[in-house]
Amino acid sequence: MSTATSPETSAAAQRALETRYGTPWSAPLPAWNETLDSLLAHRSVRNYADKPLPAGTLETLIAAAQSASTSSNLQTWSVVAIENPERKARLATLAANQSQIREAPLFLVWLADLNRLEAAAGRTGASAEGLHYLETLLVGVIDAALAAQNAVVALESLGMSAVYIGAIRNQPEQVAAELGLPPRVLPVFGLCVGYADESHPAQIKPRLPQPVVLHREQYDAPSQEDGIAQYDEVIGEFQTAQGQSAAGWTSRSLARWRSRESLHGRDRLRDALNALGFELR
Template sequence: MPVSCPVSAPESAEAPTDLLRRRYGADQGSQTSDWNAVLETILSHRSIRTYLPKKVPESALQLIVAAAQSAPTSSSLQAWSVVAVEDADRKAKLAELASPNPQILSAPLFLVWLADLSRLRKIATDHGKSGEGLDYFESFLLGAIDAALAAQNALVALESLGLGSCYIGGIRNHPAAVGEVLGLPPETFAVFGMTVGYPDPSVETEIKPRLPQSLVLHREQYRASAREPELAVYDDTMRTFQAGQGMAVRGWTAVAANRIADAASLKGRHVLLDILRRMGFKTR
């Protein structure tokens, strides 16, 4: 399979301390004694929602998938697949099902990452086995985790090639309809989508600050304290970011609370388990 790719990696533009400061919205001291191009690519990540009308080369797609297949996979079961969508009509249908989501229309390539138990079911049948192990929730979870690990590898790879991307969780709003558009067999589920393309340089996108490490890094045992002062500081950091990006200035905690407020806030995904069963998953 030819994998030579004409896409060149972006040149380094920022010092490690600058990238860390932008990732957290504050200076992080001198935590940069170990640094390399991979870390630079990862810490430079930002969601890209506006793309140039330029096709993603087939060679780049092959490299992206090779990177995805280089991710860890539970028991080497490789319980995932990905559908590459470039057809405008098909993208339009998926965009409508995902909220709607216009960035799917503008992206030259839309990748839909699947938890795929159908391949394993066929393998079990071919070997005279029932494949009962696939009937438990653990197997669905395994497929979803495998898909997520593969997709994140793909994201780092495509960004290293100068491409941009954004995850689309809205693909789970209408999973059965998405399955019909993509011709998915039973026991195959679209976990999320991913727009891919060349970023439009006229649209500046800043690195979004994340929670401080003190809120996510636990040593030896989990600390249950809410750490309200640190969350308040992060709210201020996010308000500054939102204002700079022309977004609604709401901070972070209020947005997070609204996103999980009730069943309606899940945008139809509160019935996901029932839909999974209708799509062929046993999920005991």
């Protein structure tokens, strides 16, 4: 893979970084390559073309996912691939009626899977007490997230697009029933996969300035205020360009947590986890 930093490459890198943050970029540029181009060009795509995926796509994405890091090689995740239109429609209904689930040719539901290890313990007569603690579920959730992001990087490198669906947790028991999940398997999030509908192009959304999220040596809370104020302006301009109200980041983000109702059913996640067999000691 090329890491050349020709004038053309440097200019492209500068544009990519400035698009990602919505502000001028002044830090030195390291060697640049196609992987960085692809990562910085990521965007959530919610409109998909009526175009099938090439044969072998799913298997290739899962190979990429399984190449991600996993805690102690436990591999405490699984994924259910859904292509059946009727099942996608039912899952869309459970996930806040998001039309992109119906439109995408492939919908993946990523799972924190502790059942596999519990079954192995049962076969061998080993104790599996540690599976019932919050730490182990957290390992499964992290494993699933790492695997899914590897798959996203892979599919974007192949010219495809994706969007994560957190609303799969709105009604986790019903999702589990639809997918036939055994006990101690949690649907963590969904992922739509397909080719973007170029008639509805998605734009790169600016992120928080690095000084807000990057702390050197120790966490520096006071330094964040100016960066967040700047970001409210940047994201407000982006929202206006997208035909949305310029609510900024602070106001729109806080609205997501303003009440129990704004969690859209996820306020009862602890009860759902218990129903799915997680004791969470």
